[in-house]
Amino acid sequence: MPSPCPVVRTSDDGLALSRIVAGMWRMGEWGMTPQQRLALIEQCMELGVTSFDHADIYGNYGVEALFGEALALRPTLRERMQIVGKCGIQLVSPARPAHTIKQYDTSAEHILASVDNSLKALRTDYLDLLLIHRPDPLMDFDEIAETFEGLRAAGKVKHFGVSNFSRHQFESLHRRIALATNQVEFSPLHLAPLYDETFDGLQDRRVAPMIWSPLGGGRLFRDDAASAPLRAAIEQVAAETGRPFASVVFAWIMRLPCAPIPLTGSGRIEAIAEAVQGAQFALTRTQWFGILRAAQGHEVP
Numbered sequence: 001m002p003s004p005c006p007v008v009r010t011s012d013d014g015l016a017l018s019r020i021v022a023g024m025w026r027m028g029e030w031g032m033t034p035q036q037r038l039a040l041i042e043q044c045m046e047l048g049v050t051s052f053d054h055a056d057i058y059g060n061y062g063v064e065a066l067f068g069e070a071l072a073l074r075p076t077l078r079e080r081m082q083i084v085g086k087c088g089i090q091l092v093s094p095a096r097p098a099h100t101i102k103q104y105d106t107s108a109e110h111i112l113a114s115v116d117n118s119l120k121a122l123r124t125d126y127l128d129l130l131l132i133h134r135p136d137p138l139m140d141f142d143e144i145a146e147t148f149e150g151l152r153a154a155g156k157v158k159h160f161g162v163s164n165f166s167r168h169q170f171e172s173l174h175r176r177i178a179l180a181t182n183q184v185e186f187s188p189l190h191l192a193p194l195y196d197e198t199f200d201g202l203q204d205r206r207v208a209p210m211i212w213s214p215l216g217g218g219r220l221f222r223d224d225a226a227s228a229p230l231r232a233a234i235e236q237v238a239a240e241t242g243r244p245f246a247s248v249v250f251a252w253i254m255r256l257p258c259a260p261i262p263l264t265g266s267g268r269i270e271a272i273a274e275a276v277q278g279a280q281f282a283l284t285r286t287q288w289f290g291i292l293r294a295a296q297g298h299e300v301p
Contacts, residue, residue, distance in 0.1 A: 004048030005276045008259060011207045014180035015128055015159045017051040017082055019279040020250070021210065022272060023263035024052055027066050028059030030267035037070035043269045045080065047276050053183075053210075053263050054122070055086035055133055056114050061095035064121035072123050082128040084210075086163060086183075087114035089133045104136035108147040115156055130157045131183055132173075134164050145176035163210075167201035174205065181210050186253065186260065188230055188295040189216035203258040214253050214262040214275075215246060233294035237287045243277060248291075250278025255288050 006019045022044045032040065041052070054064050064085075071078060088106045090099045115130065130151070132144065151157040162170060163183035170182050182202060186193050190213070193199045202209050215221070220231065237248045253260050264275045283291075293299055 003276075003280055004046075005050075006048070006279055007050075008208060008261060010129075010159075010161075010180040010210075010261070011178070011205070013178055014207070015082065017084075017129075017210075017261055018049045019254070019261065020049050020272070020275045021051040021053050021084065021261055021263045022049050023212065023265045024054050024063050024067055025058045026265060027063045027267065032267065034066075034069045034073060037066060038073045040267060040269060041067075041070060041077065041081075042074070044272060045077065047269075047273055049264075049272060049276065050080060051082040051084065051128075053084045054118070055089075055131075056118050057086075057089050057091050057133070060091070060093050064118055068121050068123035075123075078124055083122060083124060084129045084131065085115070085118045085122075085127045085157075086131045086133040087111055087118070088136060104134055104138070106132055106136040106139040106144055108143055111144070111147050112151070115151060119156065126155060127157045129159045129161060129180060131161045131163045131181070132165075135162075135166070135169050141173050141176055144173060148177050161210075163212075167197040170201065171205075174207075179207065181208060181261070183210035183212055183263075185213050186211045187214050187216040187220070188234070188249065188252065188291055189219055189227070191292075191295060199256060199258045199260075208259040208261055211253055211260045211262040213265070215249055215265070217265075220249065221245075229297070230291070230294040233291050237283060237291065240287065241281060241283075243281060244274045246271065246274040247277035247281075248283070250275045251281055251283050252288060252291050254279060255283050 007016050008019050009016050088104055090103050090105050092099050148160045159180040161179045161181040165182050184193050234248050238245050250262055253262050264272050
């Protein structure tokens with residue numbers, strides 16, 4: 001059996017998550033029965049992947065209920081796992097007939113209703129971590145902080161964070177209430193957080209980012225001319241380390257000193273196990289910069 005996934009604390013006063021988090025975004029596409037979903041959850045936890053990432057809108061507002069249905073088959077698992085939720089996006093959907101336009105909503109009313117809906121769907125009494133899914137041009141930092149404090153006092157949410165926030169947006173809310181993380185997109189195909197102060201700012205605050213789409217939504221595996229040099233660089237490190245291609249990508253991300261926590265996006269336990277392998281070895285600086293050079297298409301200045 002492979003070494004279990006380690007645990008990392010998101011911040012000095014944040015929560016502990018598994019070093020790899022199982023992303024549930026596509027669970028509705030996996031065609032699994034409740035028993036198969038439960039089996040996947042149990043297999044993840046056997047690997048040490050005890051943290052599961054959700055959002056109210058995933059699967060057209062359906063994924064949380066799929067997960068909750070599986071969890072109800074083995075409710076004792078809840079105390080051993082961490083559930084991450086998100087809210088703040090409204091989709092036009094038959095599941096939400098009152099929504100007439102896609103928009104963001106970080107009002108107290110929407111956050112509170114979203115949390116209650118998520119708890120009901122997931123069949124749990126609390127979320128370990130709640131994130132604002134996207135920055136809202138109309139967001140009121142004081143209102144959000146007050147709403148978060150109320151949810152904590154009610155025992156419905158233990159920790160809070162954000163997703164896709166800029167450094168300034170993160171710090172503006174962080175000054176009002178301690179945030180455990182900022183979940184952002186990052187991969188060798190999306191390098192912006194390295195250079196827009198997102199990672200620097202989080203490292204300065206001793207806050208670990210969560211990473212969505214670490215494999216570029218699968219684009220790293222596509223055989224196209226544009227990404228061929230990058231794939232070759234990753235394959236070279238894979239050969240040098242004797243590790244799978246995907247494991248190298250996860251290790252490349254986790255080499256950063258801000259201690260990123262990547263999400264998986266697969267329903268295959270083999271793919272999740274490869275992500276876990278990425279937490280069990282470290283790339284040399286030369287290997288790391290070789291992949292960065294290929295990703296950027298040029299040497300560092």
